Amino acid sequence: MDIQEFDDLRRTLPSGRTLYTYYKDRYSLQLLRYAVRTPTPFSRLRRHPVARLLEKPRVKQMIARCGQRLTPADIENHDGDPQARAYHLSVGCWGAAPREQEQMSRRGVNLVLQLNFSQEHCRTARHLLGIDGDTDPFNGRAHPVLKDARPDRRYTLAWSRVDIDLGAREALIEEIQSDWVRDVHWIRTWAERRGGLPECVQKRRGINTSADNIVQYDEIALAPHRSQWAEAMLSATLFFLRDELSVERIWMHTPTSSEHFKRMHNRSQPPRSLYTDLPRRFCFEPTSSLPGFVAEDRKLQRVIRRRPAAALQTLNF
Numbered sequence: 520m521d522i523q524e525f526d527d528l529r530r531t532l533p534s535g536r537t538l539y540t541y542y543k544d545r546y547s548l549q550l551l552r553y554a555v556r557t558p559t560p561f562s563r564l565r566r567h568p569v570a571r572l573l574e575k576p577r578v579k580q581m582i583a584r585c586g587q588r589l590t591p592a593d594i595e596n597h598d599g600d601p602q603a604r605a606y607h608l609s610v611g612c613w614g615a616a617p618r619e620q621e622q623m624s625r626r627g628v629n630l631v632l633q634l635n636f637s638q639e640h641c642r643t644a645r646h647l648l649g650i651d652g653d654t655d656p657f658n659g660r661a662h663p664v665l666k667d668a669r670p671d672r673r674y675t676l677a678w679s680r681v682d683i684d685l686g687a688r689e690a691l692i693e694e695i696q697s698d699w700v701r702d703v704h705w706i707r708t709w710a711e712r713r714g715g716l717p718e719c720v721q722k723r724r725g726i727n728t729s730a731d732n733i734v735q736y737d738e739i740a741l742a743p744h745r746s747q748w749a750e751a752m753l754s755a756t757l758f759f760l761r762d763e764l765s766v767e768r769i770w771m772h773t774p775t776s777s778e779h780f781k782r783m784h785n786r787s788q789p790p791r792s793l794y795t796d797l798p799r800r801f802c803f804e805p806t807s808s809l810p811g812f813v814a815e816d817r818k819l820q821r822v823i824r825r826r827p828a829a830a831l832q833t834l835n836f
Contacts, residue, residue, distance in 0.1 A: 541751040542600035631663040654725025657702040677752040
């Protein structure tokens, strides 16, 4: 999309941040909600792309109470968990600066959806890690995370970048990433090996703490988020695109298309699981179809002709 389209879109969104709760495997109920718009026999669902979700423990419990068919009300009634984690969603923009044009499939801008920690988690992080009030120790400065200048600032757990054509109701998920999880792991490993962090590292990161506190934060406070950040981020992205923006067709990169569309041949590659295992769990399927804005882009047409294997994956429902 271009910057004007992004500005127009942003004006239609609610001001402030949107509360978003997530618990393990919630995405399975979310995807079933998209697939089940009217009462649907289970025999039909077993031939549907969501069939693999029927084996999820939470879904099996629901099925045991539903008889021979599944209704939207059944799904709604089973959507909840006392272990749900609260996050806040916020929206940003990527691609307005020349350096940000890198790692994008086409020119223009991407919408960025940010999955931010709750204030409770942020207070715990500041206490255990001794974070300076005006620093964000585990997110890249050049990355599209929430820029929060308040003293009780909120930190970004993960973010996704999405290219959207609202007129055609199509979207391509370009990237999903968590700097926070990766960098906390790196800092913990360093601290454990050396018995603490050098002053220069603490100063650069804006933290002042011991190795024990870093381990405590990683093992207790961050652990529940670390285990589910990727599925929470993709789930939130689908929620935002479908429920908030009424996007009907959603594509996502594969490792091959990500490398060739975004010219990442000589760059460090993201974990393959984010473009293979994760979308497979969410019922994405390989496809030869393309978003209209990809099919019409001359540069991407050349990529596709040279690299037929650089196909995308999509939700077929």
